[in-house]
Structure formats: C-alpha cells, structure tokens
C-alpha cells in the first residue's frame with residue numbers, strides 16, 4: 001500500500017499560510033485534499049476562514065482543526081488520533097496538508113511522523129515555509145538578517161536570545177521549499193536583500209516569490225522529500241532538549257461588542273497595535289446596521305478587513321484573538337482597544 005503524502009505548511013505568524021492554503025484548495029482540481037489546521041490559542045479562526053471559503057471542492061468535513069496549542073505536546077492525545085481518523089475514512093484523502101501555528105517549531109511535528117502507526121501509512125512529502133517578506137525586510141526577526149545569516153555560518157553555537165528569531169530560523173531550517181510571500185509590499189532591492197539572507201543559510205533550499213500565496217499546486221505538492229527520514233539535515237535550536245518552552249508567547253481572546261462603524265473598529269485595532277507589542281490579531285466584529293460580520297486580520301500595524309458571513313459563530317458576538325510575547329496583559333490591551 002502506498003503511503004499518503006503529507007505537506008506541512010509552516011511560517012511565522014501572519015506570513016500568509018492560510019492565504020496560500022486557500023489558493024491551493026481552489027486549484028486542487030478535484031484532488032481529495034484534507035486540511036489539518038493547528039492554532040495557537042483556543043479560538044480557531046483559520047479553520048473557520050477556510051470553511052467559509054465557499055470553494056466548491058472544499059467540503060467542510062475535510063478541514064480538521066486542532067486548537068489545543070502546541071502539536072508536539074498533544075501528539076499522542078490529539079494529533080495521532082486525528083491523523084488515524086483521516087486514514088481510516090471510507091474514502092481516505094489523497095493528500096493531507098497541515099498548516100501549523102505561526103509559533104510552532106516544525107521539528108517536533110516531523111518527529112511525530114516516526115510514530116509506528118503513522119510511519120507505515122504516511123510520509124512527509126515536503127515542508128513549505130512561508131516567509132513574510134516585509135517583516136523580514138524590516139528586521140522583525142533579526143536586527144540584520146544578512147549579518148545574522150553570515151555569523152551563523154561561522155558560529156554554530158551562536159546565542160539567540162530572541163524567541164521570535166528562534167522560531168523563524170527553526171521554520172526555515174526545516175524547509176524543503178521557501179515561499180517568499182507579500183512581494184507586492186517590497187521593491188526589487190528589498191526582495192533581493194531578503195533572498196540573499198535566505199540564500200546565506202546553511203540549509204539551502206529553493207526560494208520562490210509569491211503574492212497572496214499564489215503558487216501553482218504542482219510546485220507545492222509532490223516534493224517527495226520523505227522529511228521524516230531526513231531529520232538530521234534539519235537543525236533546530238531545540239535539538240537535544242526534551243521539552244521546549246511555550247512561555248515565550250501568550251494568546252488570549254477578547255470579546256468584541258457591536259462597533260459603530262468599520263472605521264471606529266479599525267481605529268481601535270490600530271491604537272492597540274501602536275500601544276502594545278502585539279504580534280498578531282485576528283477575529284471578527286458585529287458592525288451596527290450590518291447583517292454580515294467584519295473579519296479582521298492584523299499583522300503588526302497592517303490591518304485588513306472584509307465583511308463575511310457569521311457561519312457557525314454566535315450572531316452578534318465578536319471575538320478577537322490577540323497573540324504577543326509573554327507578559328502582554330489582556331486587561332491593558334482591552335483598555336487600549338476601548339480607548340482607541
């Protein structure tokens with residue numbers, strides 16, 4: 001029996017993983033693809049976004065959500081049973097795509113594919129790392145990405161005390177393919193500089209540019225990497241550690257009451273982004289006089305919004321998932337939102 005290929009999509013918070021997945025589903029040409037979405041925090045926004053994608057060949061039951069946080073800590077209880085359940089369906093998927101949380105270290109997930117019940121039936125076709133071009137160009141993960149890449153080549157024991165940088169580098173160092181996304185927000189010189197930094201890394205992988213995650217599925221699927229057999233070539237800052245810390249990051253959900261207008265709501269979000277060091281906000285709000293809800297996405301201070309159906313969510317009850325570094329105070333963020 002041939003093994004079912006699994007593609008892992010990783011990449012930092014807000015890099016464009018869900019956007020890329022939507023494109024992939026829309027272009028799947030009837031191929032039976034099951035999607036497993038792992039979220040950091042307790043509210044599954046990505047799964048909902050995908051379910052609401054209204055793409056005809058994307059049935060809801062093919063989207064499975066794991067919202068219990070870190071995959072590697074829930075492998076036995078959550079992840080393995082989920083994968084087994086997918087395999088045991090009367091019509092098993094032809095391909096499985098896993099979107100990891102933007103804060104996930106991919107290596108523990110790769111290790112899970114060594115589990116006996118999974119190893120015989122699935123193989124990791126490839127790890128695709130989506131990179132947020134503007135965030136890297138702005139030095140969000142390292143003060144000077146090029147200098148760090150160079151230094152890293154020279155010094156294996158380089159001390160990284162920035163948890164963001166560690167996550168970002170672990171995601172890159174597990175990749176079989178890097179998608180440099182949001183090219184519309186960078187000029188050619190900035191793109192070339194980010195590419196140079198990526199090319200300077202020890203693990204050499206192909207980098208392709210993308211806008212709105214638009215990459216041909218033929219490029220993404222079918223890499224035949226068998227990554228589970230190739231762990232040693234994918235270094236991690238956490239190699240050798242039995243457990244890793246989750247305390248670096250925090251996530252909470254704020255209830256959002258009805259907002260007077262779209263502008264008032266986004267102004268409040270902007271105020272939060274300016275006054276607190278938030279990494280990511282996503283959610284939805286009721287807007288006075290509107291039957292649809294307003295979906296919002298914020299990466300740093302860049303905010304996007306669009307009206308969307310309420311789906312299965314309770315009508316009129318808005319929610320905002322906020323993710324930041326440890327110590328981000330929910331009450332202070334709520335106050336900042338209210339004052340905005």
Ligand SMILES: Nc1nc2c(ncn2[C@@H]2O[C@H](COP(=O)(O)OP(=O)(O)OP(=O)(O)O)[C@@H](O)[C@H]2O)c(=O)[nH]1
Pocket residue numbers: 011012013014015016017018019020046101102103181182183184185210211212213280282297298299303304
């Ligand atoms: N300008 C621009 N925005 C983009 C592009 N791709 C994605 N976005 C926007 O970036 C935001 C984050 O995109 P997502 O696809 O939700 O990112 P993600 O990696 O799934 O985010 P997490 O699951 O929270 O880690 C959304 O507002 C997208 O619309 C792009 O190529 N250009």
